[in-house]
Amino acid sequence: MKTKIIPIIFLLLILAPLPAFADEGDDAEDAIESLGWVAIGVGVIANLPFILFNKWRKYAVRAGGQSLLMARQAVQFYKPILNFHIILNSVGYFAGMTHGLLLVNDLDSISLSLAITMTVLMISGILLRYTSSRNTKVFNRLLHGQFGLVFLLVALIVLHVLVGDD
Amino acid sequence: MKALTLGLFLLLTLSVVTIPTIFADEDEDEWDDDDEREYEQRGSGDMEREQEREREREHEDDDDDEGLALGGGIPDAILYGTIAVIIGSVAYTGYKIYKVKKPKLSASR
Numbered sequence: 001m002k003t004k005i006i007p008i009i010f011l012l013l014i015l016a017p018l019p020a021f022a023d024e025g026d027d028a029e030d031a032i033e034s035l036g037w038v039a040i041g042v043g044v045i046a047n048l049p050f051i052l053f054n055k056w057r058k059y060a061v062r063a064g065g066q067s068l069l070m071a072r073q074a075v076q077f078y079k080p081i082l083n084f085h086i087i088l089n090s091v092g093y094f095a096g097m098t099h100g101l102l103l104v105n106d107l108d109s110i111s112l113s114l115a116i117t118m119t120v121l122m123i124s125g126i127l128l129r130y131t132s133s134r135n136t137k138v139f140n141r142l143l144h145g146q147f148g149l150v151f152l153l154v155a156l157i158v159l160h161v162l163v164g165d166d
Numbered sequence: 167m168k169a170l171t172l173g174l175f176l177l178l179t180l181s182v183v184t185i186p187t188i189f190a191d192e193d194e195d196e197w198d199d200d201d202e203r204e205y206e207q208r209g210s211g212d213m214e215r216e217q218e219r220e221r222e223r224e225h226e227d228d229d230d231d232e233g234l235a236l237g238g239g240i241p242d243a244i245l246y247g248t249i250a251v252i253i254g255s256v257a258y259t260g261y262k263i264y265k266v267k268k269p270k271l272s273a274s275r
Contacts, residue, residue, distance in 0.1 A: 108241055139260070142262060143255060148255050
């Protein structure tokens with residue numbers, strides 16, 4: 001099973017940024033802009049299912065009875081969904097950062113704020129997944145799931161799109 | 167460790183695939199046949215002067231675009247707000263851990 005998943009993920013990683021260049025013609029700046037849209041799209045796909053799955057699991061455990069049984073059965077899906085979340089977020093982060101670095105001449109405060117917030121969430125996610133220290137894990141689990149940071153990220157993305165279109 | 171190595175390898179592959187594609191059709195600065203003919207016709211001196219003038223024009227355009235850059239009122243407030251929210255989140259997380267651990271420590275004494 002594992003040997004089948006790895007080539008699929010690898011293929012996905014290579015193909016994910018390509019739609020950005022599909023119908024762009026000669027204008028390189030449009031392609032760079034599309035890279036930003038790829039970052040946003042990938043971010044939505046990576047985070048929505050993961051957040052919904054976790055919320056549903058918590059609700060099911062609290063509700064008990066039949067829902068608790070379903071939540072226990074759904075535990076086996078947690079790891080694949082987590083890996084999907086990590087991989088797509090990494091793709092989105094690097095696509096977003098490449099987009100930012102290539103348009104660094106137009107840097108404004110909103111873009112800088114967005115880059116800082118993305119980096120904080122990315123670092124806390126990496127530390128949460130790969131550190132073995134218990135204290136660091138607890139700290140990053142709390143930080144990574146902070147509603148304030150998630151809200152800030154969404155607000156900055158919306159602002160960035162609105163200001164970028166002008 | 168194996169998963170980390172695999173992850174880093176995948177990210178490196180992605181970067182290698184993504185970055186060169188962006189520059190693939192950027193040929194504005196390339197030296198083509200028309201430029202060479204023009205260079206031969208007009209001589210290198212004229213060409214250099216024209217390039218210098220173009221550089222100056224670009225520099226002036228950059229100066230005009232500074233309205234959106236760092237230093238404005240509301241955009242600056244957004245940046246400071248972001249930094250404040252991040253510091254606040256880190257501090258709040260630390261405080262939450264401290265609050266949970268403190269009763270345990272005092273109970274063990």
